[in-house]
Amino acid sequence: MGEASGAGSTRAVTLRDVAQLAGVHPGTVSRALNEATRPLVNAETTRRVLDAAEKLKYRPNPIARGLKTNRSRTVGVIVPDLLNPLFAAIVRGIEARLDRDGYTLLITNTDNDPDRERTQFEAMLARQVDGFITATAHRDHRLITEVVGPDAKVVLVNRRADDNALPAVTVDDERGVRLTVAHLVELGHRRIAQLSGPSRLSTGMRRRQGFVAAMAERGLDVDPELLDSGDGFTEAEGARVCRDLIGRGVPFTAIVAGNDLMALGCLDALDEVGLRCPEDVSIVGFNDIPFAGRFRPPLTTVRIPHYELGATAGGLLLDMLRGEDVGRRQILLDPELIVRESTAPPAP
Amino acid sequence: MGEASGAGSTRAVTLRDVAQLAGVHPGTVSRALNEATRPLVNAETTRRVLDAAEKLKYRPNPIARGLKTNRSRTVGVIVPDLLNPLFAAIVRGIEARLDRDGYTLLITNTDNDPDRERTQFEAMLARQVDGFITATAHRDHRLITEVVGPDAKVVLVNRRADDNALPAVTVDDERGVRLTVAHLVELGHRRIAQLSGPSRLSTGMRRRQGFVAAMAERGLDVDPELLDSGDGFTEAEGARVCRDLIGRGVPFTAIVAGNDLMALGCLDALDEVGLRCPEDVSIVGFNDIPFAGRFRPPLTTVRIPHYELGATAGGLLLDMLRGEDVGRRQILLDPELIVRESTAPPAP
DNA sequence: TACCGTCAAGCAATCGTTTGCAATCGTGCG
DNA sequence: CGCACGATTGCAAACGATTGCTTGACGGTA
Numbered sequence: 038m039g040e041a042s043g044a045g046s047t048r049a050v051t052l053r054d055v056a057q058l059a060g061v062h063p064g065t066v067s068r069a070l071n072e073a074t075r076p077l078v079n080a081e082t083t084r085r086v087l088d089a090a091e092k093l094k095y096r097p098n099p100i101a102r103g104l105k106t107n108r109s110r111t112v113g114v115i116v117p118d119l120l121n122p123l124f125a126a127i128v129r130g131i132e133a134r135l136d137r138d139g140y141t142l143l144i145t146n147t148d149n150d151p152d153r154e155r156t157q158f159e160a161m162l163a164r165q166v167d168g169f170i171t172a173t174a175h176r177d178h179r180l181i182t183e184v185v186g187p188d189a190k191v192v193l194v195n196r197r198a199d200d201n202a203l204p205a206v207t208v209d210d211e212r213g214v215r216l217t218v219a220h221l222v223e224l225g226h227r228r229i230a231q232l233s234g235p236s237r238l239s240t241g242m243r244r245r246q247g248f249v250a251a252m253a254e255r256g257l258d259v260d261p262e263l264l265d266s267g268d269g270f271t272e273a274e275g276a277r278v279c280r281d282l283i284g285r286g287v288p289f290t291a292i293v294a295g296n297d298l299m300a301l302g303c304l305d306a307l308d309e310v311g312l313r314c315p316e317d318v319s320i321v322g323f324n325d326i327p328f329a330g331r332f333r334p335p336l337t338t339v340r341i342p343h344y345e346l347g348a349t350a351g352g353l354l355l356d357m358l359r360g361e362d363v364g365r366r367q368i369l370l371d372p373e374l375i376v377r378e379s380t381a382p383p384a385p
Numbered sequence: 386m387g388e389a390s391g392a393g394s395t396r397a398v399t400l401r402d403v404a405q406l407a408g409v410h411p412g413t414v415s416r417a418l419n420e421a422t423r424p425l426v427n428a429e430t431t432r433r434v435l436d437a438a439e440k441l442k443y444r445p446n447p448i449a450r451g452l453k454t455n456r457s458r459t460v461g462v463i464v465p466d467l468l469n470p471l472f473a474a475i476v477r478g479i480e481a482r483l484d485r486d487g488y489t490l491l492i493t494n495t496d497n498d499p500d501r502e503r504t505q506f507e508a509m510l511a512r513q514v515d516g517f518i519t520a521t522a523h524r525d526h527r528l529i530t531e532v533v534g535p536d537a538k539v540v541l542v543n544r545r546a547d548d549n550a551l552p553a554v555t556v557d558d559e560r561g562v563r564l565t566v567a568h569l570v571e572l573g574h575r576r577i578a579q580l581s582g583p584s585r586l587s588t589g590m591r592r593r594q595g596f597v598a599a600m601a602e603r604g605l606d607v608d609p610e611l612l613d614s615g616d617g618f619t620e621a622e623g624a625r626v627c628r629d630l631i632g633r634g635v636p637f638t639a640i641v642a643g644n645d646l647m648a649l650g651c652l653d654a655l656d657e658v659g660l661r662c663p664e665d666v667s668i669v670g671f672n673d674i675p676f677a678g679r680f681r682p683p684l685t686t687v688r689i690p691h692y693e694l695g696a697t698a699g700g701l702l703l704d705m706l707r708g709e710d711v712g713r714r715q716i717l718l719d720p721e722l723i724v725r726e727s728t729a730p731p732a733p
Numbered sequence: 734t735a736c737c738g739t740c741a742a743g744c745a746a747t748c749g750t751t752t753g754c755a756a757t758c759g760t761g762c763g
Numbered sequence: 764c765g766c767a768c769g770a771t772t773g774c775a776a777a778c779g780a781t782t783g784c785t786t787g788a789c790g791g792t793a
Contacts, residue, residue, distance in 0.1 A: 096511050099512050099513070101452050104449050109448070118477075119473045119477060122470065125470075126468060141508055141512060142491065142492060143459075143489055143492075144491075145490070160487075164447050164489060165446075327468055331676075331679075332679045332681065333679060333681040333683070
């Protein structure tokens with residue numbers, strides 16, 4: 038024994054130390070130091086306590102406090118993969134908002150593995166996080182409600198649940214895809230393929246719906262042969278479904294990809310068979326991840342406000358943590374089309 | 386009151402519950418559940434306890450445990466910016482290694498702001514993290530030793546301290562830069578510029594040293610006019626110093642950039658004045674961040690094993706947490722040159 | 734039979750805060 | 764003059780786990 042706290046060094050100063058120096062009882066110190074209970078203690082006493090605390094550089098021990106109060110000023114953030122710059126950006130937004138209020142982030146990746154997702158939720162729950170922000174939600178959120186319980190403090194970001202039972206901050210996916218279709222049609226494309234993400238995710242399904250609706254509105258038919266869904270929003274899956282598409286041999290001049298990563302995969306698949314973008318095939322992505330403008334070719338894509346997505350989700354969670362009843366609030370942010378060089382008129 | 390734990394739902398099952406069901410004392414349950422103390426309790430009793438724990442789905446409360454043991458099974462990870470894919474990758478490596486041993490990560494960005502760095506260290510310290518892994522270290526590590534104390538459990542990753550006083554996992558920067566110089570010289574370049582990162586960081590300084598040494602070895606002189614350092618490893622700084630370089634008007638045919646991000650900035654600056662890469666100027670980066678091969682042009686760069694960097698740092702910290710004395714161990718991983726399309730022979 | 738060593742399990746203190754309740758001291762009112 | 768009441772503060776019991784110490788039971792040995 039002997040050794041003080043974890044990574045630290047000198048023995049921590051406790052409430053008793055402050056109490057002793059201020060000549061009062063620890064309980065009083067606790068009350069004096071706590072905004073909420075401060076009115077209960079005499080102004081003069083409070084001053085003495087504050088002075089003492091200051092002098093000793095007292096820092097409350099969140100662990101002890103957490104044991105008693107069941108709160109940790111820590112929130113769990115669960116994302117599929119930090120290497121996807123979209124999520125890195127969202128996390129930064131979350132951090133910015135929550136940091137202001139003294140919250141710290143416990144972050145983890147799931148790689149879209151439901152088992153991992155469950156374990157991570159549990160691990161964080163055990164560590165007494167006060168709430169969660171997750172970008173891994175399925176349309177069916179059974180896993181979440183099951184693990185964290187019905188009265189959970191959970192905010193979904195970038196994805197939503199079918200029944201809107203959980204508060205969520207997302208972008209209007211359907212509208213986003215509509216923008217891409219409008220753009221492509223305007224360029225002259227008619228045979229447009231859509232290779233979307235997994236349909237068990239709202240982002241997969243809604244973008245598909247938006248695509249179908251947008252095509253219909255313009256009186257264009259959607260050849261089922263030109264529709265497919267990847268098993269994940271990854272480069273590998275993008276390449277796979279694109280290869281399949283090419284293999285089917287039905288003609289097309291443009292691809293609406295599930296997201297930017299899948300668009301990159303498409304680029305690879307096209308490259309393998311000597312097709313060029315945008316000369317032979319136009320491609321549009323979704324998300325406008327950092328670096329999207331630097332790729333070869335620079336990606337035409339739908340920009341979504343990553344940072345705001347994260348910051349807004351953080352704000353929403355804060356509201357919940359303050360006890361506000363946000364119910365099943367759904368916040369929808371606006372997407373914007375960014376035209377770069379991966380789209381061009383179809384070859385004549 | 387009443388309400389159970391933070392984000393959770395149902396009242397948690399405690400050690401007493403298990404004890405009651407197993408018909409033993411809580412203390413015994415504690416010992417039976419703990420690998421280390423298990424030998425102290427009768428095998429048959431242990432079985433009963435394990436069964437009971439299983440049946441009740443008992444999960445130890447890390448907060449309570451932490452209060453007693455001063456350990457939280459949580460480690461703090463501090464990086465400059467998660468949006469730099471290098472750090473995202475390193476974090477994934479750290480997570481992979483630490484997760485196995487039941488550790489959870491508290492992650493934060495500093496944006497290279499020393500004040501923020503200090504506050505974050507303190508916030509994490511207060512939360513009783515067991516140790517730190519930081520990618521924000523300066524060559525002078527006063528801040529760290531000052532904040533977390535002399536007997537700190539800190540591992541540096543990607544950067545090291547001048548005096549090697551803190552254990553670090555890095556790549557051999559000098560060797561990496563040598564590879565780039567060798568490559569450029571072989572292509573026929575003679576007037577090579579180096580725009581490195583901040584010299585207060587080991588990665589800035591060592592890459593500079595490596596460059597100078599490599600040039601000298603080949604009997605090439607380094608025109609001081611072709612040397613400059615950015616104030617951060619960012620695209621903006623890369624662009625700025627490159628603009629300055631161009632402004633100086635001294636001829637050069639290649640640039641060795643401080644890292645990939647700075648290389649991207651250089652690309653922008655060249656573009657502004659109509660210079661093309663690699664036709665007019667060759668550029669090499671450092672790190673081989675994810676997507677480096679997708680940029681326009683695909684970046685010739687030095688690949689460093691991001692994931693292993695993180696995983697190794699995680700392993701090293703684990704050793705320390707187990708009480709092993711790793712002293713000032715410095716682990717150096719090997720870099721590798723990846724030739725892509727941003728380098729070519731100089732124009733004749 | 735008395736004594737000692739060993740193995741198991743129970744007891745209770747402790748980690749640092751929070752918080753319901755009791756105690757104290759004045760003071761105002763009937 | 765006695766009592767109730769408000770304002771402060773002290774007391775001590777939690778929170779859930781860990782752990783040094785003690786107790787008990789049992790078996791072997793002298």
